[in-house]
Amino acid sequence: MLLLVAIIVCLKVAAVVAQNTILDVLPNNGASALHDFLNNGHHEELVKFMSKSDATYTFFAPSNEAMAKAKLNSSNNYEDHFRYHILRERLSMEEINSKDRLRNSSYAPRQGKRHHAPYIIGTGPDGIWSFGGKHKIVKGDIGASNGVVHIIDHVLDMPGPAEMVLQKIPQTRDFYNQLKKLNMSLELFTHATIFAPTNDAITKLDEIEDPPTRALTLQHLIIDKSFNATSIKHSNKVVDNHGVGFNITHQVGSEINGIPVLIPDQIYDDGLIHVTDGIVLRGGLHQPDIPLPRPEDELSSRGNYKKPVLCL
Numbered sequence: 682m683l684l685l686v687a688i689i690v691c692l693k694v695a696a697v698v699a700q701n702t703i704l705d706v707l708p709n710n711g712a713s714a715l716h717d718f719l720n721n722g723h724h725e726e727l728v729k730f731m732s733k734s735d736a737t738y739t740f741f742a743p744s745n746e747a748m749a750k751a752k753l754n755s756s757n758n759y760e761d762h763f764r765y766h767i768l769r770e771r772l773s774m775e776e777i778n779s780k781d782r783l784r785n786s787s788y789a790p791r792q793g794k795r796h797h798a799p800y801i802i803g804t805g806p807d808g809i810w811s812f813g814g815k816h817k818i819v820k821g822d823i824g825a826s827n828g829v830v831h832i833i834d835h836v837l838d839m840p841g842p843a844e845m846v847l848q849k850i851p852q853t854r855d856f857y858n859q860l861k862k863l864n865m866s867l868e869l870f871t872h873a874t875i876f877a878p879t880n881d882a883i884t885k886l887d888e889i890e891d892p893p894t895r896a897l898t899l900q901h902l903i904i905d906k907s908f909n910a911t912s913i914k915h916s917n918k919v920v921d922n923h924g925v926g927f928n929i930t931h932q933v934g935s936e937i938n939g940i941p942v943l944i945p946d947q948i949y950d951d952g953l954i955h956v957t958d959g960i961v962l963r964g965g966l967h968q969p970d971i972p973l974p975r976p977e978d979e980l981s982s983r984g985n986y987k988k989p990v991l992c993l
């Protein structure tokens with residue numbers, strides 16, 4: 682009789698082990714709130730995705746405290762948002778801690794200009810990030826049948842349009858306000874790199890009197906090509922496909938035309954923002970002779986800023 686009970690218990694344990702997916706391991710590891718939230722009936726596709734047995738995932742799962750802080754609306758659908766927390770590869774704490782890296786998340790929009798291109802997520806020894814702060818792993822390397830789970834202390838912000846991200850990063854809020862004031866839109870750029878001056882640095886812009894030169898100076902901070910910190914670290918210039926751009930030096934960290942990068946690799950939905958300790962100049966302030974776009978041509982009434990053709 683005792684033997685039979687033992688066998689039944691063993692079978693039950695085996696059955697549980699056989700299906701401890703990245704979703705199943707949450708309740709026993711301080712993430713039952715997330716487990717229940719994902720099973721609330723609004724996330725059936727995602728639950729199916731997470732339950733696949735032939736997949737290999739890394740899941741950055743917000744802790745119970747993180748879920749309480751985030752105050753998510755339980756009648757909304759957060760499938761895309763939590764899919765952004767999942768990678769399609771198995772990543773150990775050791776690999777995460779080895780260095781800062783940008784990786785593809787498992788979330789890719791089905792339409793729009795980033796059609797099918799995955800959103801990027803940052804991982805490194807100081808934590809996991811999209812933009813703003815890095816979020817700590819509070820419990821790592823939780824093995825699951827289809828991958829590994831790391832419990833994090835915050836729900837990651839979902840990358841959005843550049844304007845939204847610039848507005849949300851406290852250090853670049855005034856840069857965002859200047860773009861607005863000059864009726865500039867970043868929507869025309871695809872896969873761009875933005876060198877965003879800090880709030881302190883952007884006050885220098887007021888030294889430029891006429892709005893077209895101010896707009897041109899800001900416009901120069903956007904390179905129509907994506908450069909991550911790793912590629913910046915290993916190159917001596919950052920230029921777009923037309924060869925227009927900046928020189929890079931490497932003294933303390935990386936300097937773009939002499940301006941230090943303070944916070945690299947802030948992720949938005951279509952590229953990267955590097956926060957700089959000054960306005961990176963390419964003409965503008967010191968070259969008043971460059972042909973300037975006329976405001977009536979370049980600043981349309983719709984508020985879109987068209988890219989001036991510039992020959993340096």
Ligand SMILES: *[C@@H]1O[C@H](CO)[C@@H](O)[C@H](O)[C@H]1NC(C)=O
Nearest residue numbers: 781782783784908909911912
């Ligand atoms: C950074 O960009 C380089 C060159 O485009 C690419 O080879 C590399 O994989 C990227 N690194 C990360 C961490 O995304």
Ligand SMILES: *[C@@H]1O[C@H](CO)[C@@H](O)[C@H](O)[C@H]1NC(C)=O
Nearest residue numbers: 784785786789797798799800
């Ligand atoms: C990330 O996604 C891009 C775009 O789909 C792809 O070109 C690249 O190879 C992917 N990188 C990795 C490491 O999977």
Ligand SMILES: *[C@@H]1O[C@H](CO)[C@@H](O)[C@H](O)[C@H]1NC(C)=O
Nearest residue numbers: 862863864892976980982984
């Ligand atoms: C921006 O647009 C507003 C309204 O369309 C207009 O009043 C303002 O003069 C514009 N600013 C610049 C700098 O062109």
Ligand SMILES: *[C@@H]1O[C@H](CO)[C@@H](O)[C@H](O)[C@H]1NC(C)=O
Nearest residue numbers: 918926927928938962963964
């Ligand atoms: C970048 O460096 C090259 C040569 O090293 C120099 O000719 C060029 O003027 C520099 N460009 C800027 C924008 O500083």
